[in-house]
Amino acid sequence: MIFMFLVGVKIDISIVKRTGRKAWVIGICSFIVPLIFSMLIAFVLRTTLHPEHNLYNSMGYIAFFLSTTSFHVTALHLADLKLLNSDMGRLAVSASMIGGSISLFWVTAATTEKQTRHRKDNSYHFMSICMIGLIVFIVCALRPIMLWMVRNTPQGKPIKEAYILSVFLMLLGCALVCEIIGEHFMIGPVIFGMAVPDGPPLGSALAERLETLVSDVFMPLYYLYSGARFKVFLIEARSFALVQVIAMFGFVGKIIGIMVPSIYWKMPVTDSLSLGLLMASHGVTQLLYLQTALHLRILDDQAYGNVLIAILWVTGATTPVVKFLYDPSKRYLSLNRKRTIENTPTNIELCIMTCIHYQDNTPTIINLLEISNPTLESPICFYVLHLIELKGRSTPLFIDHQPDNKMHTSHSHDSQHIINAFRSYEQQKSGNLLVKLYTSISPYETMHDEICTQVVDKRACLLIVPFHIQWRPTGVTESSPPIRALNRHLLRTAPCSVGILIERGALSKNNPLTIASYYSVGIVFIDGSDDREALAYAMRMAGHPGVRITLIRLMEPRKKNKNFINRDPDGDLIHKFKVDCIQIKRHDYREEIVRDCVEMINVIRSLEGCFDLILVGRRHENQSSLFSGLTEWNEYPELGPIGDMLVASDSTFDGSVLVIQQQKRSGATHQDLHVESVINKQETLTIVEVPRDRKVRQNV
Template identity: 60%
Template sequence: MAGSSALNMSMFGNSALDNNIYVCEINRSKFQRSSGIFFGENPLKFTLPVIVLQTSLVGLLTTILQLLLIPHGVTNFSPRLLAGLIMGPSILGEIDLVRKYLFPPRTYYINDTIAFFGSMMYMFVIGIKIDLSSVLKSLRRGKRAWAIGTCSLIIPLTLSTTSAILLRLTLSSSEEKLYSTIVPTAVLISTTSFHVTSTHLADLKLLNSDVGRIGVSSSIVGGTLSAILVTILFSLRQSRLRHDNSFRMMMVSLIVLMIFIAYVLRPIMIWMIRQTPKGKPVKESYIVSVFFMLLGCAYIGESIGEHFMIGPILLGLAVPDGPPLASALVEKLETMVSSVFLPLYFLYSGSKFKVFLIDAPSFAVVQLVAFISLFGKVIGTMLPSIYCKMPVVDALCLGLILSARGITELLYFQACLHYLVIDGQLYGNIVIALLWMTGLTTPIVRYLYDPSKGYLSLTRRRNIQHASPGVELQLMACIYSEENSPSIINILEMSNSTQESPICFHVLHLIQLTGRATPLFIDHQLGDKTTSDSSVHSTQSQRIINAFRLYEEQNLGTVVVKIFTSISPYDTMHDEICMQAAEKRVSMLIVPFHRQWTSNGVSESALPIRALNRHLLRIAPCSVGILIERGALNRSSAITCMSYYSVGVIFIEGPDDREALVYAMRMAERLNVRVTVVRLVEPRRMKSRILMNRDSDSNLIDKFKGGYTHIKRHDYKEEIVRDSVEVINVVRSLEGCFDLILVGRRHASESSSLFNGLTEWNEYPELGYVGDMLVCSDSTFDGSVLVVQQQKLGALHHVEYLDSSIINTKQEPFTVVEMPHGTKV
């Protein structure tokens, strides 16, 4: 029999410092692995199969809880912690059979090591995502961030510690441990963590919102102050446990470690980036080298008496953010760490939670302190926010977001458990507090805060049809890659910018957020630069800037081009686009289609782009045009030579068709553009038009015929169609006739016989029936298509299911908000 010393009793319960648990087990050379059931061995009696089963079960349970809770506004922290608690000794571990085979004592020591390793990797990844330049900017010029971040730490810290000191007076002598630990608990539960805040904002899809931006910058300030405070407290505790004066040496060693990381390891990583060719992935040897740096920093941090997380977090902060290095590290580590290692860490956290140790007095005291801390956090956030003229609801949501707890606080209290600051009873109470503090606040934020309210509250949707004549036309184009630039420039060229009717063209280069935690919006008019000048994204943005700047120089006085770069997650990118469109009073937003046709075949972009386009069609505060390139528009450059464009308009009826026709009429003013309008009419509608008064469609058609058809290069045709087959024949007959075809996405007569049976064959519902006919798989059309949707008042308050052709025309009231006018040419 072999005896092995386990963890200190304070990790499991309330006991003296020198008491230990001794576990006796049979020492067999084949104890780790099983030969299999066919050799008469039970795999659950061996370590490796049990650990694999534990990992699988906790991962499965976490996924199930996420599916159940996340739709209700609960973020990922709560399902993960709940899964660990359910798998722990308080619930499933109480069953004798489960405890015997699934949670034998020998597996906990191995699992604890894997869990700490996983949490170390996780915090390293989080450190990578933190942009140090944003931190420094917040500290230098973020007065509002300083005010909110400082008050959100000091006020709850003051209230919770004061209440803890007062509550100590009510405790009896039998509660000596709670008496000595309630104040440190109040201090730690009042801290702020940048990682926790940014994670909750990402889970709630609020990173791009106003509250999200303020929350990130405020948590940077509060989190930095909290980290300094906690590091000093833990170092002091270490020194007192050893009964020596090692605090100064620990602080000096920590400073030396920081200097070593900043001036030795970071320059090495910058050298790695410079050695990587632009657009190429980082060498595997560089990734492995950074991984060894991580392990070395963790070892040094543990050796000097600090928490082993200190080194990885500092190294993560030192990694240059963005591609190529940070993006590669996050891509390689995040999935494995989040899906495998992190559930094991929460299993470890649950194994230390024992509900039978909790009694009523300690539970009441800890939960009361937690509630006071939450109340202080909300008040401490709301007061400076309202002083800075933030709406009350937004200030409340910001306070709730900063009050939500996460893995950082859990690590703090587990360190307290290790340093004997708290015992198992207090740890159980704290875990319950962290769980309800997070599970209560994030659903309230999800219910109260709508990031789209900034553009939902506009008095009207802007479009080209109702734009004032002779006034500067505001257009915006989204670009995913530099391949989109030539066609967008050609569209701008065709839009007929003149001295009498100039165009202000806003170009928004969209980049998916990778390798960092905070979104970034760059205004290139202000001379902003990306945080990583060597990255491929910076190079692409510069090429796009150069192309549009050259076009602007060749059209001085008629076109002003304003270029921006937005780096954000695809899930929330639509909020950024819509807010920019609302602020700049844009009349039409032009976005590329998610598929691109090339001479070598079809290349399809990532599916998130298609989802983004659908979001924009649903909620954009202006007209939306989806541009599908099939090779015609980019055959010649509008920058270098005069090109002639043949534009067709397929007109049926409805606001979208009118918007497309009005845009085409603006193009028709240009000498190098020929416009042909093809109207599809049902026979019964032709008779009704003769007998009844003229409608909006007919008035616009008459305006085109009277103003443009007398010019030889423009033409108007009417095609009588009786059913969907004839519609298809007419549309297919136009293939090869035009460089660009403009069509409306929706039509007022979609319930008529003209579109019967087309729903089943609609490959791209976001393009409508006619647009889908031109770009579907069996189409031979080799030009480009601009599918136009006119956003109307009230259209933003219903969720439009893009796979359906039903139009919701319900009007709902709006709050009147005037947006600032953009700069005139």
């Protein structure tokens, strides 16, 4: 009962209003077509049985139960396969919600009719009227009470325990009323759960308190009980074969019913087959329907065992096939166009996307946007994606906060302060900057697919994501492992350049809406495409009158005497920086000769107190002697060796750092410095004492 209540809580009814014709047709066909297939074969096979056979009267019900669709089962499969944020996942959620609602309605009607079939009074009509009355009471009385609870809960605060207890008592009352009027006791909790306001504070609080108990304790016991009801000695070969044939026809009918409209709407055959297989799988909802039929003696123990085996093989066959056929990343991994700042001309609009997890990220991002120097000659289109973890609901949500879009306003309050800040800044930069804001509510496990899809749609050249550690003014640090895992996924799969922003110093303290600040920006340049991307970004900042750029090039002695101009891309870009920027008095260029990793660490540590922001590349040449042994004891391998030196716990650098990885080829999988293995590896570290008296001095 509690499980079905949670299923209702996680259902977002408003998604049905937003569902297009495609999802409606697929959802209806996912129930009607397999029902026709399985019913036809059931009645054909029934002619081979004697009317006294135990299976004779139940074959129609078996065909019916095997044709049902479940929203919750589909959502769970999508979550397990990490497909909730994919295009197919969104379509499957919408279609299964429609198909599941139709299935639930007819299951309720069938069980009610079965219970009143042999009565001569008006029990069926009485039960139907009482059920309608219960639904009206839930919608018109209980839901307003729960909305009042939500309104009386301050934003960001947990809901009162008294409210949680009240909702739980309402749940028990709905189940009791259903049992009194003659319906199955689980129908009331499902309807009541759908009336609960989804998401925080109420829906997520209910899910957090009940889901662990249900999934870890009650559901395993329920599965054990269901398996115990399976009596293998009752299985008879002929009955078993007939039920499996019905299941096969229902399975094929569901796939055909889903594939035909999907192909009609120009969906690739492989994707439509994956969608059909995914929605054809069964789960706990079908098991609950089966238990209800057994309880009401619609099915006997033999039919129950046969159908249970059919549910097992259908579910077991679909999941691995879908995992093999469908890869949501193929949409952006197949792109070949370079999307980097280095390859974007300065006279066209630069598209940048940034991700924000908390409101505290907003000032730093706006300051970074300010020093990125949006102008009429080189405007910036800035996409802001507010990321919220999916809690208390099963359906991911993507909200467009454009002024002309009034949809989803009830879900937008979490992003309102962020929206207001960026709107105010956009008005200050009228004509030079276009800001578009979105909110994505999804699980952390699949959030990278959502981000990469938006990068492709918006044609972004740079994706900026916050570091997983936040430094507070009190000196306390807050770490989020899910955000760290998200950043590692993006470094491997993002179809554009990626920047990890570590927020500290003036960049996170100044209010860009009220204070005109002066920023000192440094670039540590060694070699490689990532350093060039960092330098290309810094050259766009160089035109800002309040920004001073200092390029620090670390060189090995054997490379000192080489002329890099017109010989390699590193030398070409540095030459361009000297020509375009050094003539502006406030910018500077320095060369530091380093012979080994100890001298390089010394230079990096000397940057303390010199810059508000440092740009560094993530990857460099592995064969360089400067990095020998450094990767073995990196604290944050996803930042690369230079970024790790600036951010590590023993570092005294107090400014912000932007670590940039250039995407050489959109969708290519880059070397990740064995991030996963290094994070999990525990080795004895070699401590190197480095003198701290060396400074990179700047011209005044």
